Amino acid sequence: MGNVLPIPGPEWCDDGGAGAISDAGGLHLHQLRLHAEYGGVVRFQLPGAGVAVSVSDPLVLEQTARIDERPASLFAFLEPLCEAGNLQVIGAEEHGPWRRVLLEVFAGRPSHERHFGEFVSLVEEVAERWGGAGGDAVPLQKDLTALSLRMICAYALGGVGVGVGSEVVRAEDVVDAFEVVLSGDDGTEQQTSLDYLRSTVDRVIAAREESDRGADRSDLIGALLAAGTTPARIRDTVMVTMLAAHHTTGVAVSWTLHLLGRHPEVAERVAAELDRVLGERSAPDYGDLRELTYLEMVLKESMRLYPPGPYGAREATEDMVLDGADGTYEIPAGTTVFYPFWAVHMNPDHWPEPAKFVPERFTPEAVAQRSRFAYVPFGLGPRSCEGAGLAMVEAQLTLAVLLKRFRFRPVAGHEVTPVERFVLWAADDIPMVVTPRAVGD
Structure with a gap:
């Protein structure tokens, strides 16, 4: 450990940092x-958080x-x-057991395989x-x-067109209501849609409790029921899952x-791999995904350049000492530690020519030579x-089906501009022209 240095950063502004960002x-x-001016650890003003410490050095991220x-x-x-407590900020003691239940479902092959056929059908509807x-x-x-929301509705609610008593809950109705809630418009329509979503999820939970599928641990609701989670917490988990995943x-x-x-x-090259692995088939089986190694490299490099969630944040629970390439720094308990994932992915010390699209960065040999914290598209640590x-299964499947059928060509004259929202959006969408392709084309 070297001498402790003050964390560098720009001069303070009266507007809380909003002007500098603009x-x-x-x-x-x-x-x-x-980070280009001050190094891998920077003190700055973050609107909504006051003082924050931003970290783009993967070696410090690990600490x-x-x-x-x-x-x-x-x-x-x-x-x-x-309504049962904000799931994203619940305390560590409560968060740990809840997270373990979610990982048992989300990370498990039985869960993925069970829903895979339904996912294929949903992607093929878009392709048609x-x-x-x-x-x-x-x-x-x-x-x-919209496709992703239909997938996660099917996953979280137990199937598209799931029956609740004599009623069938249509995925389309859930999707439409969720889009109204996410529109950001205050008013009666948004509250009505939110009430509909809550009551729908509550009815699905109640129906599952009464059915013989109530303890199916390969299913999100079933696993939470089996773990003794309260109905209110299950409902909140389903709602937040739909938000994050779609x-x-x-x-x-x-x-x-x-x-x-x-x-x-x-x-x-992706099309050639798909033709080799799938032959005349229009969609992969679950087991085919592990054979689509180049497609996976392409997806990972895309998420490096355009991480869906471009930022993360933590709150230091105790005084910490961080050793970075530029020096040793202390941060006190209560400090907001800001993770600019996009900037981490563009760190030239770990990614030569970082703006270039090079899927070969994700060969096993290249990955082994890099810090695992240089690539964090899904965040890091216990949060x-x-x-x-x-998400990787859904994305690889979707790409496989679409790229097996089509070529994609940019629309001439349309400039694609990233916009930083809850996720990394594109202003005015990403319109593309699709043309059919056949095996070997």
Whole structure:
């Protein structure tokens, strides 16, 4: 350990840092600028959190990975979805057991295999619709986030068109209501949709408790019931799962197709792999995914360049000493530790020519030579995304079905601009022209 240094950073501003972020063109560009000037650990003003310490050095990230608390103020926007306590900021003692139950489901092969056939059908519905587009551009983000929400509704509620007594809960109704809730518009319609979602999930939970599937631990609701989770906590878990899963998976696939459209040589290599593994089949089986190694590399490189969730944050629960490449720093308990995942993924010390799209960065040999904290698309530590494994299955499946059937071409003159929201969105969507392809084309 070297001499403890003050954490470097810019001068304080009366506006809480909002002006500096705006002047830079967004938080990501602001973070890149800060870390380029001050190093891998920077003190800065983060609106909503006051003073924060931003970390883009993977070796320092590793030293903070065990923190199991989040700053409540930055996650307050999720409170309308949670009546049994905000699941994203519940204390570590309560969070640990709940997380273990989720990992048992989300990370388990039985759960993935059970829902895989239904996922295939949902993706093929989109492919059929796109196949009839007649040369018109398709809106990737709009269609793929809707697809992702249908997938997670099927997963979290136990199936598309699940029956509740004499009533059938249609995934379309759940999707429509969720989109109204996420619109951000205050008012009667949003509250009505939120009430509908809560009552629907409650009725599904009650029906599952009475059925012989109530203790099916390969199913989200079943596993939570078997663990003795309260109905209110189960409902909140389902709601937050739908929120997190549908945005992240949809945008990850959208950005991947965007990059492939601009790198046709990579797209052709993906198509050749799909033809080799699938032959004449239009969709993979669950076991085929492990054979699609280049497709997985492409997806990972896409999430490096466009991480679906571009930021994370923790709250230090005790005084900490951080040893980085630029020095040794102390941060007191209560400090917001900010993780600019996008800036971590663009760190030139770990990613040569970081702006280039190079799927070969994710060969086993290349991965073995890098810090595992240089690539954190699903976060890190005990607050990392429980659904990472499921998200990868959904994304790889979706890409396999679509790239087996189509080539994707950018729309001339349309500029794709990333926008930093809850997830890394694109302003004005990502329209692309799809054309059919056959085996060997």
